[in-house]
Amino acid sequence: MGEIPFDGSLKIGHNVQIGYFAQNQAQLLEGEYTVFDTIDRVAKGDIRLKIRDILGAFMFGGEAGDKKVKFLSGGERTRLAMIKLLLEPVNCLILDEPTNHLDMRSKDVLKAAIRDFDGTVIVVSHDREFLDGLVTKVYEFGNCKVREHIGGIYDFLRDKNIESLSQLNKQTPSNSPSKEETKEESSGALSYAEQKAQAREQKKREKALQEAEDKVTQLEAAIRILEDQMSTPEGSLDVSLYEKHGKLKAQLKQAEEEWEKLI
Numbered sequence: 001m002g003e004i005p006f007d008g009s010l011k012i013g014h015n016v017q018i019g020y021f022a023q024n025q026a027q028l029l030e031g032e033y034t035v036f037d038t039i040d041r042v043a044k045g046d047i048r049l050k051i052r053d054i055l056g057a058f059m060f061g062g063e064a065g066d067k068k069v070k071f072l073s074g075g076e077r078t079r080l081a082m083i084k085l086l087l088e089p090v091n092c093l094i095l096d097e098p099t100n101h102l103d104m105r106s107k108d109v110l111k112a113a114i115r116d117f118d119g120t121v122i123v124v125s126h127d128r129e130f131l132d133g134l135v136t137k138v139y140e141f142g143n144c145k146v147r148e149h150i151g152g153i154y155d156f157l158r159d160k161n162i163e164s165l166s167q168l169n170k171q172t173p174s175n176s177p178s179k180e181e182t183k184e185e186s187s188g189a190l191s192y193a194e195q196k197a198q199a200r201e202q203k204k205r206e207k208a209l210q211e212a213e214d215k216v217t218q219l220e221a222a223i224r225i226l227e228d229q230m231s232t233p234e235g236s237l238d239v240s241l242y243e244k245h246g247k248l249k250a251q252l253k254q255a256e257e258e259w260e261k262l263i
Contacts, residue, residue: 001094019090023097026077031070035060035080038069042087058083058109071227073220074101074256082110091119099127101256103217126165128153142168163202205262212259219252 131153
């Protein structure tokens with residue numbers, strides 16, 4: 001996408017049309033447009049007759065389609081930005097951390113949409129559950145090299161003899177163990193106490209990540225409820241609702257930052 005300098009050459013295949021989802025893509029949506037208008041502006045041909053059905057499939061059913069983008073939560077903006085991208089006439093998608101701010105249900109919806117996409121998808125993600133059953137190749141970037149691994153994300157983890165993608169970041173060029181060395185270490189070099197300590201630390205990290213994700217989901221749900229109240233004639237005049245909305249938004253931003261530090 002031309003955002004990172006690199007050495008070497010890059011050739012794009014004939015007739016390849018790229019659609020790019022950046023990490024800040026959701027923030028680039030026009031706030032004054034409604035959800036429906038945002039999609040209506042990119043939909044072409046007969047697909048315009050199915051906009052309401054498409055929005056419903058991405059959990060924007062009913063009156064949610066008439067809500068202004070500026071009132072959407074982070075997860076809702078991400079879903080809307082993804083719908084917009086999927087409707088563009090492209091045959092290659094590049095997705096940079098598309099599951100940021102999404103709850104489990106939204107991730108499932110997005111995963112199904114990507115599976116149905118008739119083209120190539122390149123996805124950057126630390127979410128192994130999202131990648132499971134979705135990707136057929138894994139590209140590992142590290143030590144000034146790019147390695148291709150055929151198979152899914154769990155095939156890759158088994159091949160590297162690790163339990164999570166975060167463990168890759170702890171391996172340095174000078175001390176990264178080979179597959180054989182790692183197997184030898186796991187089979188007996190580590191003491192029982194050390195193995196137990198590692199297992200406890202891993203569980204602690206996974207628990208912290210889940211708690212952070214749950215907090216983001218809860219705050220987004222609270223914001224949606226509040227915004228529904230603000231959209232009513234009575235609520236639009238209630239200053240206290242706007243004050244509460246601002247506080248929840250600030251809490252959500254902090255929670256999202258804490259969550260991103262853990263992934």
